[in-house]
Amino acid sequence: MKVAEVTVYVNGKEVKVPENITVLEACERAGVDVPTLCHHPRLGESIGACRVCIVEIEGVKNLQPACVTKVRDGMKIKTHTERVKKAVRFNLALLLSEHPNDCMTCEANGRCEFQDLIYEYNVEPIFGYGSDEGPYDASSPAIIRDMAKCIKCQRCVRACSELQGMYIYSMTERGYKTLPMTPFEIPVYETECTSCGQCALFCPTGAIVENSAVR
Missing domain, CATH: 3.30.70.20 (Alpha-Beta Plaits)
Structure with missing residues (x-):
């Protein structure tokens, strides 16, 4: 059975991805590198422990951990804004x-x-x-x-x-x-x-x- 797809925008780039994946996976499919420490591709679902993969999502007040946040249709993700870089540096x-x-x-x-x-x-x-x-x-x-x-x-x-x-x-x-x-x-x-x-x-x-x- 084919998995339904949604459209997300990573730093302005339109990407079609499966609806059940995380923001981190969507960024990877868009060719955008997001820093991580607690996440590893060979392990199961991420736990969001390190808070290094945080990103900015339009319409959401707080920065979100990309490794545990699921995508939704029309989501606009920003990965390297000054706000994000400042927060990553602080963490x-x-x-x-x-x-x-x-x-x-x-x-x-x-x-x-x-x-x-x-x-x-x-x-x-x-x-x-x-x-x-x-x-x-x-x-x-x-x-x-x-x-x-x-x-x-x-x-x-x-x-x-x-x-x-x-x-x-x-x-x-x-x-x-x-x-x-x-x-x-x-x-x-x-x-x-x-x-x-x-x-x-x-x-x-x-x-x-x-x-x-x-x-």
Whole structure:
């Protein structure tokens, strides 16, 4: 059965898209790049956690997260207005204010999605950099977890559950204290982790990296 289509306008460009997709997907079909951190195309429905993909929609007062907002016929979307860029920069600055300033020594330096966006938007932390102290676990032969670098995107949680069906991690605490942790915060080595490395692969920062034998 053919899916009904709607017409949307991305930065003035008319695009026909399936009626059940998100604004982010519509932007991709229009060839427009929208920054994301918590979204990943290999994972299921997005959760809108990072608020980096916000866009302006005509007739809607507040900026909307593109990854969880569904398109509607006639929708007019603006992705890179000054208002949007200012808001994206502010949201990135908030994340950076909880992140340690250790890019030069981080395992993910040069291949960090978060770092790329910080450079692209020329972001400085609002309240200074975050602490480099947080839950640290090098018990696994496959991965090292340094939660001081976590931006709470939940991609590791979703990759583990959705792709591997293992459910090793879940989000604990609330607010700025929330982190992806193992049950009762036991070391990864003591869980049923299969050392597949998916959590490290999907992590957009250096919070979870491969445990290399050569350091």
